Amino acid sequence: MQMARDLALVGLPGVGKSSLGKRLAAKLGVPFLDTDRAVIAETGVSHDSVAAIFEREGEEGFRRRERELIASLVAPEPPTGSLGAELGIGRVVALGGGAAADPRNRWALRERAILLWLDAPDNAIARRLRTARVVRPLMNHADPTATLERLRNDRERFYRPGIRLVSSRSPGSLADEAIALVRSHVDSARPLVDATTSSGRWVVGDQIASDALRSVLAERRATRMVLVTEPIAARHVAAPLRDALHSAGIDVIQIDLPSGEAAKELHEIGAAAQRLANAGVERGDLLVAVGGGALTDAAGLLAALYLRGLDWVAIPTTLAAQIDASLGGKTGVDLPQGKNLVGAFHQPQAVIADLAALRTLPVRQLVAASAEAAKVALLGEARLFTVLEEAAPRLRSGDPSLHNDGTLAEIVERAGWWKCRVVAADERESGERISLNLGHTLGHALEQAAGYQNLLHGEAVGYGLRAALYIGRELGVTPVPLADRALALLDALDLGVAPRTESVADLLAAAGRDKKVADSKIRWVLVNNDGYLVRNDVPASLVERAAVAMLAGTH
Numbered sequence: 001m002q003m004a005r006d007l008a009l010v011g012l013p014g015v016g017k018s019s020l021g022k023r024l025a026a027k028l029g030v031p032f033l034d035t036d037r038a039v040i041a042e043t044g045v046s047h048d049s050v051a052a053i054f055e056r057e058g059e060e061g062f063r064r065r066e067r068e069l070i071a072s073l074v075a076p077e078p079p080t081g082s083l084g085a086e087l088g089i090g091r092v093v094a095l096g097g098g099a100a101a102d103p104r105n106r107w108a109l110r111e112r113a114i115l116l117w118l119d120a121p122d123n124a125i126a127r128r129l130r131t132a133r134v135v136r137p138l139m140n141h142a143d144p145t146a147t148l149e150r151l152r153n154d155r156e157r158f159y160r161p162g163i164r165l166v167s168s169r170s171p172g173s174l175a176d177e178a179i180a181l182v183r184s185h186v187d188s189a190r191p192l193v194d195a196t197t198s199s200g201r202w203v204v205g206d207q208i209a210s211d212a213l214r215s216v217l218a219e220r221r222a223t224r225m226v227l228v229t230e231p232i233a234a235r236h237v238a239a240p241l242r243d244a245l246h247s248a249g250i251d252v253i254q255i256d257l258p259s260g261e262a263a264k265e266l267h268e269i270g271a272a273a274q275r276l277a278n279a280g281v282e283r284g285d286l287l288v289a290v291g292g293g294a295l296t297d298a299a300g301l302l303a304a305l306y307l308r309g310l311d312w313v314a315i316p317t318t319l320a321a322q323i324d325a326s327l328g329g330k331t332g333v334d335l336p337q338g339k340n341l342v343g344a345f346h347q348p349q350a351v352i353a354d355l356a357a358l359r360t361l362p363v364r365q366l367v368a369a370s371a372e373a374a375k376v377a378l379l380g381e382a383r384l385f386t387v388l389e390e391a392a393p394r395l396r397s398g399d400p401s402l403h404n405d406g407t408l409a410e411i412v413e414r415a416g417w418w419k420c421r422v423v424a425a426d427e428r429e430s431g432e433r434i435s436l437n438l439g440h441t442l443g444h445a446l447e448q449a450a451g452y453q454n455l456l457h458g459e460a461v462g463y464g465l466r467a468a469l470y471i472g473r474e475l476g477v478t479p480v481p482l483a484d485r486a487l488a489l490l491d492a493l494d495l496g497v498a499p500r501t502e503s504v505a506d507l508l509a510a511a512g513r514d515k516k517v518a519d520s521k522i523r524w525v526l527v528n529n530d531g532y533l534v535r536n537d538v539p540a541s542l543v544e545r546a547a548v549a550m551l552a553g554t555h
C-alpha cells in the first residue's frame with residue numbers, strides 16, 4: 001500500500017493558508033498542522049510568537065527550527081473511509097510563508113507531500129493583511145503591497161511547482177475547488193524550482209527531464225523535435241529521454257556531436273547544420289541539447305545559426321553546465337587561436353536541470369564544478385558558503401549521500417539562481433556580470449598556459465580564486481578572516497593545492513590577453529564583506545607575486 005502523503009499548502013503570507021487548511025482537513029477527515037505554530041510550540045516558551053523568535057534568534061534561528069520540523073514530518077495514515085484515505089492524504093500542512101524558500105524543505109517534501117499553491121491577487125492579500133490580528137515579522141513597518149510584490153518576485157519560483165489555486169474569494173470557501181484540483185493533478189512529477197528568467201524558464205528537480213520537456217513540447221503543440229547530444233550524455237540521459245518521447249508520440253531527429261570539447265569546432269556545427277537541412281528541419285522545430293557545457297555551448301550555437309535561429313532548450317547533464325554553462329545565453333565554439341572565439345548570445349526557451357543526471361558524473365568533474373559554486377559563495381551567497389563547507393569532504397569522496405539528502409539540489413539551486421539573477425541584471429556583460437569573472441583572470445590564463453591539457457576549467461578556477469584572494473588580501477580589500485575562510489574551503493575541496501609547472505611569464509602574458517581588459521588594464525574582481533569590487537589599478541608586481549604563490553601552491 002502507498003504511504004499517505006501530506007497536502008502542503010504554500011503561498012504568500014496572508015493568503016489564507018491556515019483558513020483553507022483547516023477547512024480542507026475537516027473535509028478530508030485528517031489532522032491539520034500549521035508549521036509556524038508547531039515551531040512556536042517547540043520553543044517551550046509560553047505566549048511565544050514568530051516575531052519573538054525572529055527577535056531572539058534571528059531569521060536564521062527560526063529557519064533552522066522550521067527545517068528540523070519539516071524534515072521530521074511523516075503524514076499519519078488517514079482514517080479508513082475518509083476522503084483523505086481515498087486521495088492518499090494523511091494530513092493538511094500550512095507551511096509558513098518562507099518555509100518553501102528553503103531548498104532543504106522542498107527536498108524533504110518532494111516525495112512526502114503534494115504541494116498546493118494558494119494564490120490571490122496582491123490587493124486581495126493586502127486587504128486581508130491590513131485587518132489581520134497575527135503579527136508577521138516580514139510584513140511589519142511596511143506598505144503591504146510593495147512587500148508582497150518583493151516577496152512574490154523572491155518566492156514565486158518555489159510555489160510554481162505546486163498545483164495552483166488562484167482566487168480572490170475567501171480562502172475558507174475554496175476547499176471543494178482545492179480537492180477537485182488535487183484529485184486531477186495528484187500523479188504528475190513536480191520540480192523543486194520553476195522560474196521565469198531572462199534565460200528562459202528554469203526548472204530544477206529530480207527525475208523531471210522527461211515531464212518538463214513534454215510540457216514544453218505540449219505548450220508548443222509540437223509533435224517532433226531535434227535532439228542534439230553526445231555519446232556519454234546519450235547513454236546516461238538522452239537515450240531514456242528519447243524513448244520516453246517516442247512513447248509519447250513525439251518524432252525525434254537525433255544529431256550526435258563528439259563528447260567533450262571536440263564538439264566545439266566550427267566544422268562540427270557545419271556538418272550538423274547540413275544534417276538538419278537533410279532532415280527538413282524547419283524554423284518552428286525545437287532543438288533540445290542534452291549534455292555538459294561543451295555540448296550545450298555547441299548545440300546552442302547551432303540553434304542560433306540554423307535558419308537564423310531555432311528555439312532551443314538546454315538539458316544540462318554536468319554540474320558545471322547546470323550551475324553555469326547552460327545559464328546566460330552564451331553559446332560558442334573554439335578556434336585554434338583560442339577558446340570560445342566564435343559564438344552568439346542566444347537565450348534558450350528553457351533550461352531543465354535534472355539532478356538525476358549528476359549521479360553518473362565522475363567525482364573529479366563534481367569537485368571541479370564546485371569551484372564555480374565556491375565563487376558564487378564568495379560573491380555573497382552566505383548559505384551556499386556554509387553548504388559547501390559542510391559538503392566538501394563528501395564532494396571529494398563522491399559520497400552518494402550528496403544526491404540523497406538534498407545537498408546537490410541546494411548547490412544547483414543556489415549557484416544557478418545567482419547566475420540567473422546576475423545575467424538578468426546585465427545580459428550583455430556591461431555591468432554586474434563581470435563579477436562572475438572572479439577567479440577567472442588567472443584561472444583562464446592558467447588553462448591557456450597549460451594548453452587546455454589535463455586541467456579542468458573548474459580546477460583552473462580553483463587556482464584563480466586563490467590568486468584573487470591573495471591580491472585582495474594584500475590590497476586590504478579582502479578582510480583576512482574572509483580570505484582565510486575561503487582558502488580553508490578550497491583546501492577542503494582540494495582545489496588549487498598541487499604545485500604547477502607552468503611558467504609565470506606565460507601566465508602573465510595570457511592574463512594580459514584576457515577578455516576583461518579595458519584600456520590595457522586588467523579589471524580584477526576582488527571580494528570583500530559586502531560582495532565584490534572591481535579594481536583596474538592592481539600593481540604588476542603584486543599580480544606577479546600572486547601568480548608565483550599560486551603556481552607554487554603556497555598562499
Ligand SMILES: NC(=O)c1ccc[n+]([C@@H]2O[C@H](COP(=O)([O-])OP(=O)(O)OC[C@H]3O[C@@H](n4cnc5c(N)ncnc54)[C@H](O)[C@@H]3O)[C@@H](O)[C@H]2O)c1
Pocket residue numbers: 230232233236237259260261264291292293294295297317318319320321324325326327328329330331339340357358359360361362365457
Ligand atoms: N556558455 C557559458 O556561459 C559557459 C560557462 C562556463 C563554461 N562553459 C563551457 O562549458 C564547457 C565545460 O563544461 P563541462 O565541465 O560540463 O564539460 P563537458 O561538457 O566537456 O563534459 C565533461 C565530460 O562529462 C561527460 N558527461 C556529460 N554528462 C555526463 C553525465 N551525466 N554523467 C557522466 N558523464 C557525463 C561528457 O561526455 C564529457 O566527457 C567548456 O567548453 C566551457 O567553455 C560555457
